Amino acid sequence: MDARQRTRRNFLTALSLGGLGLTGFATRVRAWAGETTAAGTQPAATGSTGHAAAGAPAPVKPQPVTPHGATSASPATTASPPPSPTPMRLISNSGGEETPITMPVQALLRLMEGNQRFALNQTTTLNESPQRRAALAKIQAPFATIFGCVDSRVPPELVFDRGLGDLFVIRTAGHVIDSAVLGSLEFGVEELHIPLILVMGHERCGAVKATLDLVSKGGRANGDIQALVNGIRPAILATLNTEGDAVERAVVANTQATVTQLKRTPILSEAVANGRVMIVGGRYDLDSGIVTIIG
Amino acid sequence: MTTPSGIGWRLTVRAASAVTLAALLAGAAVAADERPGVPVAAEAAVHTADEALARLIQGNDRFMDGETTHMNQPAQRRIEVAKAQMPFATILCCDDSRVPPEVVFDRGLGDLFVVRTAGHVVDEAVLGSLEFGARELHIPLLVVMGHERCSTVKTVRELVTQGGQAPEEVARVVKSVRPAIVKTRHTKGDGLDAAVRAHVELTVERLRKTPSLAGLVAQGRLKIVGARYDLDTGGVEVIVP
Numbered sequence: 001m002d003a004r005q006r007t008r009r010n011f012l013t014a015l016s017l018g019g020l021g022l023t024g025f026a027t028r029v030r031a032w033a034g035e036t037t038a039a040g041t042q043p044a045a046t047g048s049t050g051h052a053a054a055g056a057p058a059p060v061k062p063q064p065v066t067p068h069g070a071t072s073a074s075p076a077t078t079a080s081p082p083p084s085p086t087p088m089r090l091i092s093n094s095g096g097e098e099t100p101i102t103m104p105v106q107a108l109l110r111l112m113e114g115n116q117r118f119a120l121n122q123t124t125t126l127n128e129s130p131q132r133r134a135a136l137a138k139i140q141a142p143f144a145t146i147f148g149c150v151d152s153r154v155p156p157e158l159v160f161d162r163g164l165g166d167l168f169v170i171r172t173a174g175h176v177i178d179s180a181v182l183g184s185l186e187f188g189v190e191e192l193h194i195p196l197i198l199v200m201g202h203e204r205c206g207a208v209k210a211t212l213d214l215v216s217k218g219g220r221a222n223g224d225i226q227a228l229v230n231g232i233r234p235a236i237l238a239t240l241n242t243e244g245d246a247v248e249r250a251v252v253a254n255t256q257a258t259v260t261q262l263k264r265t266p267i268l269s270e271a272v273a274n275g276r277v278m279i280v281g282g283r284y285d286l287d288s289g290i291v292t293i294i295g
Numbered sequence: 296m297t298t299p300s301g302i303g304w305r306l307t308v309r310a311a312s313a314v315t316l317a318a319l320l321a322g323a324a325v326a327a328d329e330r331p332g333v334p335v336a337a338e339a340a341v342h343t344a345d346e347a348l349a350r351l352i353q354g355n356d357r358f359m360d361g362e363t364t365h366m367n368q369p370a371q372r373r374i375e376v377a378k379a380q381m382p383f384a385t386i387l388c389c390d391d392s393r394v395p396p397e398v399v400f401d402r403g404l405g406d407l408f409v410v411r412t413a414g415h416v417v418d419e420a421v422l423g424s425l426e427f428g429a430r431e432l433h434i435p436l437l438v439v440m441g442h443e444r445c446s447t448v449k450t451v452r453e454l455v456t457q458g459g460q461a462p463e464e465v466a467r468v469v470k471s472v473r474p475a476i477v478k479t480r481h482t483k484g485d486g487l488d489a490a491v492r493a494h495v496e497l498t499v500e501r502l503r504k505t506p507s508l509a510g511l512v513a514q515g516r517l518k519i520v521g522a523r524y525d526l527d528t529g530g531v532e533v534i535v536p
Contacts, residue, residue: 119370121369121370123365123368123369125363125365128363128398129361130359130361130529133393133526133527133529134527136393136526137393137444137526137527138444140391140392140393140446141392142392150408150409150410150424150427150428151380151408152376152380152381152382152404152405152406152407152408152409153373153376153377153380153404153405155395155396155397155403155404155407155409156395157395157397157398158368158397158403158404163395163398164392164393164395164398165392165393166392167392167395168390168391168392169390169392169395169411170390170411170412170413171409171410171411171424172410172412172420172421172423172424173410173420173423173424173427176420176423176424177420178418178419178420178421178467179418179466179467179468180412180413180416180417180418180420180421180467180468180471181412181418181420181421182467183412183413183416183465183466183467183468184390184411184412184413184416184468186465187413187447187450187465187468188390191446191450204377204378206380206427206431206432207424207427210427210431222426222430222507223426223430223506223507224419224422224423224425224426224505224507225423225426225427225430225431225507226423227419227420227422227423228420228423228424228427231420286373286376286377286378287373287374287377289370289373
Protein backbone atom coordinates (compact mmCIF):
# COMPACT_ATOMS: atom_id res chain seq x y z
CA MET A 1 0.00 0.00 0.00
CA ASP A 2 1.58 3.28 -1.03
CA ALA A 3 1.45 6.52 0.91
CA ARG A 4 -1.55 7.90 -0.89
CA GLN A 5 -3.62 4.76 -0.45
CA ARG A 6 -2.72 4.78 3.21
CA THR A 7 -3.74 8.41 3.53
CA ARG A 8 -7.00 7.72 1.81
CA ARG A 9 -7.75 4.75 4.03
CA ASN A 10 -6.94 6.80 7.12
CA PHE A 11 -9.19 9.54 5.89
CA LEU A 12 -12.09 7.17 5.32
CA THR A 13 -11.53 5.63 8.72
CA ALA A 14 -11.64 9.08 10.21
CA LEU A 15 -14.91 9.74 8.45
CA SER A 16 -16.54 6.67 9.95
CA LEU A 17 -14.94 7.39 13.32
CA GLY A 18 -16.65 10.73 13.22
CA GLY A 19 -19.88 8.77 13.45
CA LEU A 20 -21.52 11.33 11.23
CA GLY A 21 -21.25 9.36 8.01
CA LEU A 22 -20.24 12.07 5.63
CA THR A 23 -20.97 9.98 2.58
CA GLY A 24 -24.45 9.20 3.76
CA PHE A 25 -24.88 12.77 4.71
CA ALA A 26 -23.76 14.05 1.33
CA THR A 27 -26.27 11.73 -0.31
CA ARG A 28 -29.01 13.09 1.90
CA VAL A 29 -28.09 16.64 1.06
CA ARG A 30 -27.99 15.85 -2.64
CA ALA A 31 -31.35 14.11 -2.44
CA TRP A 32 -32.80 17.07 -0.65
CA ALA A 33 -31.31 19.54 -3.08
CA GLY A 34 -32.55 17.57 -6.06
CA GLU A 35 -29.09 16.71 -7.32
CA THR A 36 -29.86 13.03 -7.72
CA THR A 37 -32.88 13.77 -9.87
CA ALA A 38 -30.98 16.39 -11.82
CA ALA A 39 -27.92 14.24 -12.42
CA GLY A 40 -26.96 13.26 -15.92
CA THR A 41 -27.97 15.43 -18.81
CA GLN A 42 -30.86 17.25 -17.16
CA PRO A 43 -30.35 20.96 -16.64
CA ALA A 44 -30.92 22.59 -13.27
CA ALA A 45 -33.76 21.04 -11.38
CA THR A 46 -36.15 23.52 -9.94
CA GLY A 47 -36.46 23.95 -6.23
CA SER A 48 -39.76 22.12 -6.19
CA THR A 49 -38.20 18.93 -7.55
CA GLY A 50 -35.69 19.07 -4.76
CA HIS A 51 -38.29 19.39 -2.05
CA ALA A 52 -40.32 16.56 -3.50
CA ALA A 53 -37.26 14.33 -3.36
CA ALA A 54 -36.95 15.06 0.33
CA GLY A 55 -40.63 14.47 0.90
CA ALA A 56 -41.17 18.06 1.99
CA PRO A 57 -44.33 19.89 0.97
CA ALA A 58 -42.42 22.77 -0.63
CA PRO A 59 -44.72 25.61 0.36
CA VAL A 60 -42.63 28.49 -0.93
CA LYS A 61 -40.06 27.91 -3.59
CA PRO A 62 -36.89 29.94 -3.27
CA GLN A 63 -35.76 31.55 -6.51
CA PRO A 64 -33.11 29.24 -7.85
CA VAL A 65 -30.48 30.54 -10.18
CA THR A 66 -29.89 29.05 -13.57
CA PRO A 67 -26.31 28.37 -14.58
CA HIS A 68 -26.08 31.46 -16.74
CA GLY A 69 -26.97 33.71 -13.88
CA ALA A 70 -30.53 34.71 -14.67
CA THR A 71 -33.37 34.00 -12.30
CA SER A 72 -35.11 30.82 -13.32
CA ALA A 73 -38.51 30.70 -14.90
CA SER A 74 -41.63 29.90 -12.94
CA PRO A 75 -42.57 26.22 -12.44
CA ALA A 76 -45.15 26.41 -15.23
CA THR A 77 -42.50 27.24 -17.78
CA THR A 78 -39.65 25.06 -16.59
CA ALA A 79 -40.36 22.51 -19.30
CA SER A 80 -39.58 25.02 -22.03
CA PRO A 81 -35.98 25.40 -23.16
CA PRO A 82 -33.91 27.72 -21.03
CA PRO A 83 -33.39 31.22 -22.38
CA SER A 84 -30.27 32.01 -24.35
CA PRO A 85 -27.35 32.05 -23.94
CA THR A 86 -27.02 28.31 -23.61
CA PRO A 87 -26.54 27.36 -19.98
CA MET A 88 -22.96 26.58 -19.19
CA ARG A 89 -21.96 23.31 -17.68
CA LEU A 90 -19.11 22.82 -15.33
CA ILE A 91 -16.79 20.42 -17.02
CA SER A 92 -14.83 18.02 -14.88
CA ASN A 93 -11.36 16.85 -15.79
CA SER A 94 -12.77 13.52 -16.89
CA GLY A 95 -14.90 15.32 -19.45
CA GLY A 96 -18.06 14.69 -17.48
CA GLU A 97 -20.43 17.36 -16.31
CA GLU A 98 -21.21 18.62 -12.86
CA THR A 99 -24.70 19.45 -11.74
CA PRO A 100 -25.37 23.19 -11.86
CA ILE A 101 -25.52 24.83 -8.46
CA THR A 102 -28.81 26.42 -7.50
CA MET A 103 -28.74 26.59 -3.71
CA PRO A 104 -26.34 27.76 -1.00
CA VAL A 105 -26.03 24.33 0.57
CA GLN A 106 -25.00 22.77 -2.75
CA ALA A 107 -22.34 25.43 -3.20
CA LEU A 108 -20.96 24.82 0.28
CA LEU A 109 -20.89 21.09 -0.28
CA ARG A 110 -19.03 21.48 -3.56
CA LEU A 111 -16.46 23.71 -1.90
CA MET A 112 -15.94 21.19 0.89
CA GLU A 113 -15.53 18.35 -1.59
CA GLY A 114 -12.85 20.32 -3.41
CA ASN A 115 -11.11 21.16 -0.16
CA GLN A 116 -11.00 17.49 0.78
CA ARG A 117 -9.26 16.71 -2.50
CA PHE A 118 -6.77 19.51 -1.81
CA ALA A 119 -6.07 18.45 1.76
CA LEU A 120 -5.56 14.85 0.65
CA ASN A 121 -3.20 15.96 -2.12
CA GLN A 122 -5.56 14.50 -4.70
CA THR A 123 -6.28 17.61 -6.67
CA THR A 124 -7.64 17.50 -10.19
CA THR A 125 -7.10 20.02 -12.96
CA LEU A 126 -10.75 20.87 -12.72
CA ASN A 127 -11.78 23.54 -15.19
CA GLU A 128 -8.35 24.89 -16.10
CA SER A 129 -8.18 23.80 -19.71
CA PRO A 130 -8.18 26.01 -22.83
CA GLN A 131 -11.56 24.44 -23.67
CA ARG A 132 -12.99 25.65 -20.39
CA ARG A 133 -11.50 29.08 -21.02
CA ALA A 134 -13.14 29.26 -24.45
CA ALA A 135 -16.51 28.18 -23.04
CA LEU A 136 -16.36 31.01 -20.51
CA ALA A 137 -15.02 33.79 -22.69
CA LYS A 138 -18.36 35.54 -23.11
CA ILE A 139 -19.99 35.05 -19.71
CA GLN A 140 -19.23 33.93 -16.17
CA ALA A 141 -21.46 31.98 -13.78
CA PRO A 142 -19.49 31.36 -10.58
CA PHE A 143 -21.21 29.24 -7.91
CA ALA A 144 -19.63 30.76 -4.80
CA THR A 145 -18.11 34.01 -3.59
CA ILE A 146 -14.99 33.74 -1.46
CA PHE A 147 -14.00 36.79 0.54
CA GLY A 148 -10.54 35.97 1.83
CA CYS A 149 -7.08 37.20 2.68
CA VAL A 150 -4.36 38.35 0.28
CA ASP A 151 -1.91 35.85 1.79
CA SER A 152 -0.07 33.97 -0.95
CA ARG A 153 -0.64 30.66 0.81
CA VAL A 154 -4.44 30.90 0.67
CA PRO A 155 -5.50 31.03 -2.99
CA PRO A 156 -9.18 29.97 -3.00
CA GLU A 157 -8.98 28.34 -6.44
CA LEU A 158 -6.26 25.97 -5.19
CA VAL A 159 -7.62 25.42 -1.69
CA PHE A 160 -11.00 24.38 -3.12
CA ASP A 161 -9.52 22.67 -6.18
CA ARG A 162 -11.50 24.71 -8.68
CA GLY A 163 -10.62 26.44 -11.92
CA LEU A 164 -11.79 29.11 -14.31
CA GLY A 165 -15.29 30.49 -13.89
CA ASP A 166 -16.06 28.77 -10.60
CA LEU A 167 -15.30 31.23 -7.83
CA PHE A 168 -15.94 34.96 -7.50
CA VAL A 169 -13.01 36.01 -5.34
CA ILE A 170 -12.52 39.16 -3.31
CA ARG A 171 -9.31 39.47 -1.32
CA THR A 172 -7.92 42.09 1.07
CA ALA A 173 -5.45 41.73 3.94
CA GLY A 174 -7.26 40.10 6.88
CA HIS A 175 -10.42 40.25 4.74
CA VAL A 176 -10.97 43.82 5.90
CA ILE A 177 -14.08 45.44 4.44
CA ASP A 178 -14.08 48.74 2.60
CA SER A 179 -16.57 50.22 0.14
CA ALA A 180 -14.85 48.62 -2.87
CA VAL A 181 -15.19 45.22 -1.18
CA LEU A 182 -18.80 45.80 -0.25
CA GLY A 183 -19.68 46.93 -3.76
CA SER A 184 -18.00 43.79 -5.13
CA LEU A 185 -19.86 41.45 -2.77
CA GLU A 186 -23.15 43.07 -3.63
CA PHE A 187 -22.38 42.83 -7.33
CA GLY A 188 -21.94 39.09 -6.89
CA VAL A 189 -25.29 38.72 -5.17
CA GLU A 190 -27.37 41.13 -7.23
CA GLU A 191 -25.93 40.75 -10.72
CA LEU A 192 -24.47 37.26 -10.75
CA HIS A 193 -26.97 35.69 -8.29
CA ILE A 194 -24.26 33.78 -6.46
CA PRO A 195 -25.96 31.84 -3.63
CA LEU A 196 -23.05 31.62 -1.16
CA ILE A 197 -20.53 34.01 0.40
CA LEU A 198 -17.75 32.31 2.35
CA VAL A 199 -15.61 34.65 4.45
CA MET A 200 -12.33 32.83 4.93
CA GLY A 201 -9.73 33.67 7.56
CA HIS A 202 -6.61 31.62 8.05
CA GLU A 203 -4.11 30.41 10.62
CA ARG A 204 -1.13 32.72 11.38
CA CYS A 205 -2.63 35.64 9.47
CA GLY A 206 0.07 38.31 9.11
CA ALA A 207 -2.41 41.19 9.11
CA VAL A 208 -4.07 39.96 12.32
CA LYS A 209 -0.69 39.39 13.95
CA ALA A 210 0.57 42.86 12.96
CA THR A 211 -2.60 44.42 14.39
CA LEU A 212 -2.26 42.41 17.58
CA ASP A 213 1.33 43.64 18.04
CA LEU A 214 0.29 47.20 17.41
CA VAL A 215 -2.69 47.12 19.76
CA SER A 216 -0.56 45.55 22.52
CA LYS A 217 2.24 48.10 22.14
CA GLY A 218 0.16 51.10 21.12
CA GLY A 219 0.95 53.46 18.26
CA ARG A 220 -0.03 53.81 14.64
CA ALA A 221 0.75 51.73 11.60
CA ASN A 222 2.65 52.99 8.60
CA GLY A 223 0.62 55.00 6.08
CA ASP A 224 -2.39 53.23 4.64
CA ILE A 225 -1.79 50.06 6.65
CA GLN A 226 -3.65 51.86 9.44
CA ALA A 227 -6.90 51.14 7.55
CA LEU A 228 -6.28 47.42 8.07
CA VAL A 229 -5.55 47.97 11.74
CA ASN A 230 -8.83 49.82 12.15
CA GLY A 231 -10.70 46.96 10.48
CA ILE A 232 -9.14 44.19 12.57
CA ARG A 233 -8.87 46.00 15.92
CA PRO A 234 -12.38 45.09 17.20
CA ALA A 235 -11.53 41.37 16.96
CA ILE A 236 -8.27 41.94 18.82
CA LEU A 237 -10.01 43.85 21.60
CA ALA A 238 -12.73 41.21 21.89
CA THR A 239 -10.18 38.43 22.44
CA LEU A 240 -7.44 40.33 24.26
CA ASN A 241 -7.80 38.70 27.65
CA THR A 242 -8.90 35.24 26.56
CA GLU A 243 -6.77 32.17 27.05
CA GLY A 244 -4.91 30.31 24.37
CA ASP A 245 -3.12 31.39 21.21
CA ALA A 246 -3.88 35.10 20.85
CA VAL A 247 -3.44 35.24 17.07
CA GLU A 248 -5.60 32.16 16.60
CA ARG A 249 -8.38 33.57 18.80
CA ALA A 250 -8.27 36.88 16.97
CA VAL A 251 -8.34 35.21 13.54
CA VAL A 252 -11.54 33.35 14.40
CA ALA A 253 -13.11 36.43 16.02
CA ASN A 254 -12.17 38.57 13.02
CA THR A 255 -13.86 36.20 10.58
CA GLN A 256 -16.97 35.93 12.71
CA ALA A 257 -17.11 39.71 13.08
CA THR A 258 -16.81 40.13 9.31
CA VAL A 259 -19.70 37.72 8.74
CA THR A 260 -21.83 39.63 11.26
CA GLN A 261 -20.90 42.95 9.70
CA LEU A 262 -21.85 41.75 6.21
CA LYS A 263 -25.17 40.37 7.41
CA ARG A 264 -26.03 43.83 8.72
CA THR A 265 -25.49 45.69 5.45
CA PRO A 266 -28.79 46.68 3.78
CA ILE A 267 -28.47 44.76 0.50
CA LEU A 268 -26.89 41.61 1.88
CA SER A 269 -29.20 41.41 4.90
CA GLU A 270 -32.20 41.52 2.58
CA ALA A 271 -30.74 38.83 0.33
CA VAL A 272 -30.03 36.65 3.37
CA ALA A 273 -33.57 37.14 4.68
CA ASN A 274 -34.98 36.12 1.29
CA GLY A 275 -32.88 32.98 1.25
CA ARG A 276 -31.11 34.15 -1.90
CA VAL A 277 -27.71 34.04 -0.29
CA MET A 278 -26.07 32.41 2.69
CA ILE A 279 -23.07 34.01 4.41
CA VAL A 280 -20.77 31.71 6.38
CA GLY A 281 -17.32 31.99 7.95
CA GLY A 282 -14.45 29.58 7.49
CA ARG A 283 -10.92 29.10 8.79
CA TYR A 284 -8.14 27.70 6.65
CA ASP A 285 -5.46 25.66 8.37
CA LEU A 286 -2.04 26.32 6.82
CA ASP A 287 -0.68 23.00 8.10
CA SER A 288 -3.41 20.55 7.16
CA GLY A 289 -4.90 22.51 4.25
CA ILE A 290 -8.36 22.01 5.71
CA VAL A 291 -11.11 24.63 5.76
CA THR A 292 -13.31 24.51 8.86
CA ILE A 293 -16.69 26.23 9.03
CA ILE A 294 -16.71 28.49 12.08
CA GLY A 295 -20.02 30.33 11.82
CA MET B 296 -37.51 32.66 6.53
CA THR B 297 -39.34 30.04 4.52
CA THR B 298 -39.37 26.39 5.37
CA PRO B 299 -36.95 25.30 2.65
CA SER B 300 -34.46 27.89 3.76
CA GLY B 301 -34.78 26.66 7.32
CA ILE B 302 -33.97 23.16 6.20
CA GLY B 303 -31.09 24.56 4.27
CA TRP B 304 -29.61 26.18 7.31
CA ARG B 305 -29.91 23.10 9.48
CA LEU B 306 -28.46 20.89 6.80
CA THR B 307 -25.66 23.31 6.27
CA VAL B 308 -24.71 23.42 9.90
CA ARG B 309 -24.74 19.64 10.03
CA ALA B 310 -22.82 19.39 6.77
CA ALA B 311 -20.25 21.77 8.11
CA SER B 312 -19.92 19.87 11.39
CA ALA B 313 -19.58 16.57 9.60
CA VAL B 314 -16.93 17.83 7.22
CA THR B 315 -15.08 19.68 9.92
CA LEU B 316 -14.95 16.86 12.41
CA ALA B 317 -14.01 14.33 9.79
CA ALA B 318 -11.43 16.68 8.39
CA LEU B 319 -9.91 17.39 11.77
CA LEU B 320 -9.69 13.71 12.55
CA ALA B 321 -8.10 13.12 9.20
CA GLY B 322 -5.76 16.07 9.56
CA ALA B 323 -3.00 14.05 11.17
CA ALA B 324 -3.26 11.46 8.43
CA VAL B 325 -2.73 13.90 5.56
CA ALA B 326 0.62 12.94 4.21
CA ALA B 327 2.84 15.10 2.09
CA ASP B 328 3.25 12.48 -0.56
CA GLU B 329 5.18 13.97 -3.40
CA ARG B 330 3.57 13.73 -6.77
CA PRO B 331 6.02 13.10 -9.56
CA GLY B 332 6.13 15.69 -12.29
CA VAL B 333 4.90 18.56 -10.16
CA PRO B 334 7.71 21.07 -9.61
CA VAL B 335 8.21 22.36 -6.09
CA ALA B 336 10.40 25.36 -5.31
CA ALA B 337 13.15 24.25 -7.65
CA GLU B 338 13.60 27.82 -8.82
CA ALA B 339 16.06 30.55 -7.93
CA ALA B 340 14.78 33.24 -5.57
CA VAL B 341 13.36 36.37 -7.18
CA HIS B 342 15.08 39.62 -6.17
CA THR B 343 13.99 42.20 -8.72
CA ALA B 344 10.76 43.36 -10.30
CA ASP B 345 12.00 42.37 -13.75
CA GLU B 346 12.77 38.84 -12.60
CA ALA B 347 9.33 38.63 -11.06
CA LEU B 348 7.65 39.85 -14.24
CA ALA B 349 9.61 37.39 -16.37
CA ARG B 350 8.50 34.55 -14.12
CA LEU B 351 4.86 35.62 -14.40
CA ILE B 352 5.08 35.78 -18.18
CA GLN B 353 6.65 32.32 -18.34
CA GLY B 354 3.78 30.93 -16.29
CA ASN B 355 1.22 32.70 -18.44
CA ASP B 356 2.79 31.24 -21.58
CA ARG B 357 2.33 27.75 -20.12
CA PHE B 358 -1.28 28.54 -19.27
CA MET B 359 -1.99 29.91 -22.76
CA ASP B 360 -0.62 26.78 -24.35
CA GLY B 361 -2.61 24.50 -22.06
CA GLU B 362 0.67 23.16 -20.65
CA THR B 363 0.29 24.08 -17.02
CA THR B 364 2.62 22.44 -14.50
CA HIS B 365 0.62 23.26 -11.34
CA MET B 366 3.82 24.62 -9.97
CA ASN B 367 4.07 24.64 -6.18
CA GLN B 368 0.61 23.23 -5.64
CA PRO B 369 1.18 19.85 -3.90
CA ALA B 370 0.99 19.26 -0.16
CA GLN B 371 4.78 19.27 0.17
CA ARG B 372 4.81 22.93 -0.84
CA ARG B 373 1.98 23.68 1.60
CA ILE B 374 4.08 22.38 4.47
CA GLU B 375 7.13 24.31 3.27
CA VAL B 376 5.32 27.63 3.35
CA ALA B 377 3.08 27.00 6.37
CA LYS B 378 5.28 29.03 8.72
CA ALA B 379 6.15 31.97 6.49
CA GLN B 380 5.27 33.39 3.08
CA MET B 381 7.67 34.94 0.57
CA PRO B 382 5.56 35.81 -2.47
CA PHE B 383 7.47 37.30 -5.43
CA ALA B 384 4.68 39.42 -6.95
CA THR B 385 1.54 41.29 -5.96
CA ILE B 386 -1.42 41.09 -8.31
CA LEU B 387 -4.26 43.60 -8.03
CA CYS B 388 -7.03 42.35 -10.27
CA CYS B 389 -10.75 41.90 -10.74
CA ASP B 390 -12.88 39.48 -8.72
CA ASP B 391 -14.16 37.94 -11.99
CA SER B 392 -14.22 34.15 -11.70
CA ARG B 393 -12.45 33.78 -15.04
CA VAL B 394 -9.32 35.65 -13.93
CA PRO B 395 -7.75 33.72 -11.03
CA PRO B 396 -4.09 34.86 -10.98
CA GLU B 397 -2.74 31.55 -9.65
CA VAL B 398 -4.30 29.75 -12.60
CA VAL B 399 -3.57 32.39 -15.23
CA PHE B 400 0.13 32.53 -14.21
CA ASP B 401 0.39 28.80 -13.42
CA ARG B 402 1.67 29.35 -9.90
CA GLY B 403 0.96 27.73 -6.56
CA LEU B 404 1.02 28.23 -2.81
CA GLY B 405 3.17 31.05 -1.46
CA ASP B 406 3.92 32.63 -4.85
CA LEU B 407 1.46 35.47 -5.36
CA PHE B 408 0.10 38.11 -3.00
CA VAL B 409 -3.35 38.71 -4.47
CA VAL B 410 -5.73 41.62 -3.90
CA ARG B 411 -9.07 41.43 -5.73
CA THR B 412 -12.11 43.68 -5.97
CA ALA B 413 -14.67 44.34 -8.71
CA GLY B 414 -12.86 46.14 -11.53
CA HIS B 415 -9.69 46.29 -9.34
CA VAL B 416 -11.23 49.31 -7.62
CA VAL B 417 -8.99 50.77 -4.93
CA ASP B 418 -10.25 51.84 -1.55
CA GLU B 419 -8.59 52.08 1.86
CA ALA B 420 -8.41 48.35 2.70
CA VAL B 421 -7.08 47.61 -0.78
CA LEU B 422 -4.47 50.35 -0.49
CA GLY B 423 -3.48 49.13 2.98
CA SER B 424 -3.09 45.61 1.59
CA LEU B 425 -0.88 46.80 -1.28
CA GLU B 426 1.32 48.76 1.08
CA PHE B 427 1.52 45.80 3.47
CA GLY B 428 2.80 43.59 0.64
CA ALA B 429 5.43 46.06 -0.53
CA ARG B 430 6.59 47.33 2.85
CA GLU B 431 6.32 44.33 5.15
CA LEU B 432 6.82 41.45 2.71
CA HIS B 433 9.25 43.34 0.42
CA ILE B 434 7.48 42.26 -2.75
CA PRO B 435 9.31 44.00 -5.64
CA LEU B 436 6.50 43.97 -8.23
CA LEU B 437 2.87 45.09 -8.29
CA VAL B 438 0.83 44.20 -11.37
CA VAL B 439 -2.53 45.91 -11.88
CA MET B 440 -4.41 43.51 -14.14
CA GLY B 441 -7.62 44.43 -15.94
CA HIS B 442 -9.36 42.05 -18.29
CA GLU B 443 -11.36 41.90 -21.49
CA ARG B 444 -15.16 42.29 -21.18
CA CYS B 445 -14.97 43.37 -17.54
CA SER B 446 -18.57 43.52 -16.38
CA THR B 447 -17.79 46.12 -13.73
CA VAL B 448 -16.37 48.51 -16.33
CA LYS B 449 -19.27 47.64 -18.62
CA THR B 450 -21.87 48.40 -15.94
CA VAL B 451 -20.27 51.73 -15.01
CA ARG B 452 -19.92 52.62 -18.68
CA GLU B 453 -23.63 52.07 -19.27
CA LEU B 454 -24.43 54.10 -16.20
CA VAL B 455 -22.22 57.01 -17.23
CA THR B 456 -23.22 57.09 -20.90
CA GLN B 457 -26.92 56.73 -20.12
CA GLY B 458 -26.78 59.16 -17.23
CA GLY B 459 -28.33 56.85 -14.63
CA GLN B 460 -28.10 57.12 -10.87
CA ALA B 461 -25.87 54.56 -9.21
CA PRO B 462 -27.13 52.83 -6.08
CA GLU B 463 -25.44 54.22 -2.99
CA GLU B 464 -23.69 50.95 -2.20
CA VAL B 465 -21.76 50.81 -5.44
CA ALA B 466 -21.05 54.53 -5.54
CA ARG B 467 -17.38 53.95 -4.73
CA VAL B 468 -16.98 51.53 -7.60
CA VAL B 469 -18.69 53.92 -10.02
CA LYS B 470 -16.63 56.87 -8.82
CA SER B 471 -13.42 54.93 -9.27
CA VAL B 472 -14.11 53.64 -12.79
CA ARG B 473 -15.80 56.79 -14.13
CA PRO B 474 -12.60 58.68 -15.13
CA ALA B 475 -11.67 55.85 -17.51
CA ILE B 476 -15.11 55.96 -19.10
CA VAL B 477 -15.00 59.72 -19.52
CA LYS B 478 -11.50 59.57 -20.98
CA THR B 479 -12.51 57.05 -23.65
CA ARG B 480 -16.01 58.34 -24.33
CA HIS B 481 -15.26 59.35 -27.90
CA THR B 482 -12.99 56.45 -28.77
CA LYS B 483 -13.84 54.77 -32.04
CA GLY B 484 -14.07 50.98 -32.19
CA ASP B 485 -14.42 48.81 -29.09
CA GLY B 486 -15.32 51.38 -26.46
CA LEU B 487 -15.47 48.87 -23.64
CA ASP B 488 -11.98 47.57 -24.29
CA ALA B 489 -10.64 51.10 -24.54
CA ALA B 490 -12.24 51.82 -21.16
CA VAL B 491 -10.74 48.66 -19.64
CA ARG B 492 -7.27 49.71 -20.81
CA ALA B 493 -7.74 53.29 -19.65
CA HIS B 494 -8.92 52.08 -16.25
CA VAL B 495 -5.73 50.04 -15.83
CA GLU B 496 -3.60 53.02 -16.88
CA LEU B 497 -5.36 55.40 -14.51
CA THR B 498 -5.17 52.92 -11.63
CA VAL B 499 -1.41 52.49 -12.14
CA GLU B 500 -0.99 56.26 -12.35
CA ARG B 501 -2.94 56.76 -9.16
CA LEU B 502 -1.04 54.09 -7.24
CA ARG B 503 2.31 55.51 -8.37
CA LYS B 504 1.24 58.87 -6.92
CA THR B 505 -0.11 57.47 -3.64
CA PRO B 506 2.29 58.69 -0.94
CA SER B 507 2.64 55.33 0.82
CA LEU B 508 3.68 53.58 -2.41
CA ALA B 509 5.39 56.50 -4.20
CA GLY B 510 8.20 56.48 -1.63
CA LEU B 511 8.90 52.79 -2.24
CA VAL B 512 8.82 53.34 -6.00
CA ALA B 513 11.27 56.26 -5.70
CA GLN B 514 13.64 54.11 -3.63
CA GLY B 515 13.56 51.40 -6.29
CA ARG B 516 11.96 48.93 -3.88
CA LEU B 517 8.74 48.63 -5.87
CA LYS B 518 7.78 48.64 -9.52
CA ILE B 519 4.14 49.10 -10.55
CA VAL B 520 3.01 47.95 -13.99
CA GLY B 521 -0.35 47.59 -15.74
CA ALA B 522 -1.57 44.57 -17.71
CA ARG B 523 -4.60 43.28 -19.56
CA TYR B 524 -5.82 39.70 -19.57
CA ASP B 525 -7.42 38.39 -22.74
CA LEU B 526 -10.35 36.07 -22.00
CA ASP B 527 -10.12 34.46 -25.44
CA THR B 528 -6.41 33.70 -25.74
CA GLY B 529 -5.61 33.52 -22.02
CA GLY B 530 -2.70 35.85 -22.64
CA VAL B 531 -1.58 38.65 -20.33
CA GLU B 532 -0.20 41.71 -22.09
CA VAL B 533 1.76 44.38 -20.26
CA ILE B 534 0.11 47.65 -21.32
CA VAL B 535 1.74 50.01 -18.81
CA PRO B 536 5.41 49.04 -18.53
